[in-house]
Amino acid sequence: xxxxxxxxxALVALQTLKSINTGMGKVQNEISTGMRxxxxxxxxxxxxxxxxxxxxxxxxxxxxxxxxxxSAMVGVARSAAEQISDKLKEVQEKVVQALEPGxxxxxxxxxxxxxxxxxxxxxxxxxxxxxNLVNATAASVKVAGSIVRTAGVxxxxxxxxxAANLEALGAALVVGTATPNDIDTxxxxxxxxxxxxxxxxxxxxxxxxxxxxxADALKVGVGALVDADMEEASSRLQALQVQxxxxxxxxxxxxxxxxxxxxxxR
Numbered sequence: 399x400x401x402x403x404x405x406x407x408a409l410v411a412l413q414t415l416k417s418i419n420t421g422m423g424k425v426q427n428e429i430s431t432g433m434r435x436x437x438x439x440x441x442x443x444x445x446x447x448x449x450x451x452x453x454x455x456x457x458x459x460x461x462x463x464x465x466x467x468x469s470a471m472v473g474v475a476r477s478a479a480e481q482i483s484d485k486l487k488e489v490q491e492k493v494v495q496a497l498e499p500g501x502x503x504x505x506x507x508x509x510x511x512x513x514x515x516x517x518x519x520x521x522x523x524x525x526x527x528x529x530n531l532v533n534a535t536a537a538s539v540k541v542a543g544s545i546v547r548t549a550g551v552x553x554x555x556x557x558x559x560x561a562a563n564l565e566a567l568g569a570a571l572v573v574g575t576a577t578p579n580d581i582d583t584x585x586x587x588x589x590x591x592x593x594x595x596x597x598x599x600x601x602x603x604x605x606x607x608x609x610x611x612x613a614d615a616l617k618v619g620v621g622a623l624v625d626a627d628m629e630e631a632s633s634r635l636q637a638l639q640v641q642x643x644x645x646x647x648x649x650x651x652x653x654x655x656x657x658x659x660x661x662x663x664r
Contacts, residue, residue: 405652405653405655405656407651407652407655408649408652408653408655410652411645411648411649411651411652412649414645414648415642415645415646415648415649418638418641418642418645419642421634421638422635422638422639422642425631425634425635425638426635428626428631429626429628429631429632429635431626432625432626432628433624433625433626434624434625434626434627435448435623435624436624444623444624445624447623448620448623448624451616451619451620451623452620454545454547454613454616455613455616455617455620457545457552458545458609458610458612458613458616459613461542461543461544461545461609462606462609462610462613464541464542465541465543465602465603465605465606465609466606467527468539468541468557468559468602469599469602469603469606470526471526471527471529471531471539471559472531472559472560472595472598472599472602473595473599474524474525474526474531475524475526475530475531475532475559475560475561475591475595476592476595476596476599477524478520478521478524478532478564479532479562479564479588479589479591479592479595480588480592481520482517482520482521482532482564482567482568482588483585483588483589483592485513485516485517485520485568486517486567486581486584486585486588487585488513489510489513489514489581490578490581490582490585492506492509492510492513493510493577493578493581494578513568514568514569515568516568517564517565517567517568518565518568518569520564521533521534521563521564521565521567521568522565531559531560531561531562531595532561532562532563532564532565532591533563533564533565534563534565534566536561536562536563537561538558538559538560538561539558539559539561540556540557540558540559541556541557541558541559541602542554542555542556542557543555543556543557543601543602543605544605544608544609557598557601557602557605558598559595559598560591560594560595560598562587562590562591562594564587564588564591567584567587567588
């Protein structure tokens with residue numbers, strides 16, 4: 399039955415065309431933003447998971463920056479400990495030299511004093527951003543190394559830098575009273591501190607490297623959840639454009655159908 403009041407064919411064609419236009423709008427949004435899921439409305443589950451993962455990536459980036467700074471800080475302390483160890487070895491040589499018959503102990507004492515002053519100076523100046531891990535007031539620093547998400551709760555895991563009062567090693571080293579064995583003990587102390595700092599720095603750098611890889615893996619995961627497949631989007635857009643053209647033609651044909659009713663009255 400034909401009707402001039404209700405054009406069913408035109409209504410169907412119009413609804414089809416609206417559906418095609420909606421699909422085109424979605425595909426064009428994917429192409430312009432590069433994202434298949436850009437809002438929670440499009441896919442609430444994927445969007446929520448991706449949002450949490452993006453937050454973790456941001457946290458890892460900040461942790462990485464903190465670890466880079468911490469590595470430099472511990473590196474300063476390690477370098478200071480190594481230099482102090484070297485200076486103590488020079489002191490030990492001077493002490494042995496002082497044991498030789500006819501040694502100029504006054505001259506040697508002056509050299510030892512210069513070396514001990516250098517040791518003290520190194521310990522006092524080994525600062526990074528106002529933090530000193532080897533002076534008289536040194537204290538170990540806790541560095542945020544990683545975050546662990548358990549049941550939606552974030553827990554921070556710390557790395558201790560270690561600390562050693564190497565400033566004290568340069569005090570009261572007097573030729574004639576200090577023995578090579580005494581100096582050897584001080585060298586062991588400096589070496590132990592250097593080893594502690596070296597281990598802490600290696601751990602910090604390894605953790606930083608792991609965080610970088612973990613952040614990259616999360617970025618890949620986020621991409622799999624929300625990024626648009628540009629090849630697929632391009633193909634769908636072309637298909638929808640053809641469908642749109644056909645839909646416009648169908649609507650045009652449907653709108654012309656009532657005109658045929660006029661022939662009945664001629």
